[in-house]
Amino acid sequence: MRDVSVTGRGITKFGKNTESIKNMLVEACREALIEAGRPKVDAVFVGNFASGSLANQEILGSMLTNELGLGSIPSMKVEGACASGGLAFRQAYQLVKAGEYDSVLVAGAEKMTGPETETITNAINHAMDNDSSEGASGLTFPGFFGVLANRYMYEYGAERRHLAMVSLKNREYAMNNPMAQFQKATSLEEIMNARPITEPLGLFDCSPISDGAAAVLLEKGKDGVQVLSSGQASGTPLMQEADDLLHMPATYESGKSAYEASGISPEDIDVVELHDCFSMTEIIAIEELGFFDKGKGWVALENDQTKHGGTVPVNTSGGLLSKGHPIGATGIAQIIQIVDQLNGRAVNQVENATHGLAQNLGGTGAYSTVHIFRKKGA
């Protein structure tokens, strides 16, 4: 098995973007290819969730390959709800590691603005099992994570303000990120008093509707930030089948696989990007990934342990909550922030960071990927 590195990265500004999904993909990919020194590309993988429903466009792999003038090389789109980007990256990593390809361009994108809000909400709900009664009875993603938040507070003694602390931290990080959707200052009070979305989550506890694209180039060898391992797991897409609402088995299992394959432990990780689709999701993820004990994630927030100077800075890009969440782009954007951190050129740079981790969740725990990275030469 060969070494695999990220040798280039590109990203569009997240938020409302009047460009098509194709043009956003091309922008991000051109930046990544130029940064990597325009090497030969052997394949193109695109992570995307809902371009058919929201952008009237599929065949993103072929369309992008053609537009970039890369010739007749293999291409495809990978879908796994909000984990689409992470899944596409994983396929590329596995195939470069195995020697099937020497280099793969991996992009993620979503064009979400434009349609009516109801159309967008319906498309997002395609990430639930709609054969079940759950979607039909009115369950939405904010609804699901709201129930988790209530249960979490009841079981572990957390308070509403601990959820708000996640949103505030990520907004404060986003204020330094020119690619982030939200860069306006806020306060714990504003977050706590914001328009309620679903009890107990308010507007600032929920990731927004966003357009955007992100891309990385993976190449064999060690001439870049090295990908040490990939973990992936599936979980139930049904709330009624969850054994314990406060566990996300896919997050845990994907982390476990990635730690085992890399020989790296949570204590070795210097910086983390994880899937804060809701404030509650970040608290559960920092527990499932082994950074804090089960039920103690909120204490870590209370004690600033997920900021610079704490146990491990989490979502220094601003996270999904404030950087934005163009679904298919998210998994790649998370990886870009980790790559930038390990290259010493990130917004909210963590000093002397040598190991980073990116976790990407799909659905209500239907998919999770974890990738672990090491600084070049470290």
Next chain:
Amino acid sequence: MRDVSVTGRGITKFGKNTESIKNMLVEACREALIEAGRPKVDAVFVGNFASGSLANQEILGSMLTNELGLGSIPSMKVEGACASGGLAFRQAYQLVKAGEYDSVLVAGAEKMTGPETETITNAINHAMDNDSSEGASGLTFPGFFGVLANRYMYEYGAERRHLAMVSLKNREYAMNNPMAQFQKATSLEEIMNARPITEPLGLFDCSPISDGAAAVLLEKGKDGVQVLSSGQASGTPLMQEADDLLHMPATYESGKSAYEASGISPEDIDVVELHDCFSMTEIIAIEELGFFDKGKGWVALENDQTKHGGTVPVNTSGGLLSKGHPIGATGIAQIIQIVDQLNGRAVNQVENATHGLAQNLGGTGAYSTVHIFRKKGA
């Protein structure tokens, strides 16, 4: 690199199916898993094109894995228009060959009936580049392949009846296939006089709207029909960018890669399933894949060279034209027919078949995959 074999296969009857896409997938997968002797499965890949737009459902990988009780193993959906099934199969083959997984369940499915015809046509058109003016100016898939057919007849001297011969051959094969959508006898006259769809293509020259699912289990080793090689290529999704309408570079390139990787030549192939989304497409494909000279495919039809007893029997399952074309399922269903042929248990069995080829096309040549197979022990 390890040997990889198909050890089990399952398929639903194609046509209108009142079951959900999940239930169709489960039916096909259970059959494949039982046939393979219920081995441990390491990952689940699903090929699907438009389940978001047509079936209000994504996350097919996770949903299927969960419904089959396979635990937290990795899963994903792969999209590449009508080549989605072939692309999913290719990923599985590459990763088992490389040792990343020992076994992968690969399924394909599409649920197309239900919505209004206009909704279905719009969803199918997501397989064009909708940033261009082509779709907006009214180009459809029948329109594209109709233009090709007119050009082909003009350049090479073929006649309308040669197109009809493709449809008739495939219907005659489908009459013996209990899983096929159309099993009613027809005649060259009926095909020639059928309702026109787009000049010169009539109703029988166009593949239908279908529901269906198909699945195969891939395992390391030689205990099944062996996968000798995989070829994949991308092509332009834009008609205006085609250098020559009568060439399908993706089909040619994917065939070339697969032949080179296997050491097998077109002359060694005993039976073929290829992508006859339109009668015209079959004639171009038998040329691009090297079975007949460029411009001479129609002569092969005239001389029965693509039937039993000819150069190579093509689409003995009935093809997309008569077996049906549930988009995501098609690539897997093609492979099932080849596997059945090499196991000596196919409908329209080709005697002493030892090598088979399956070709799956996406869009107007945006994607093509070719897989070459060898009989167990041959």
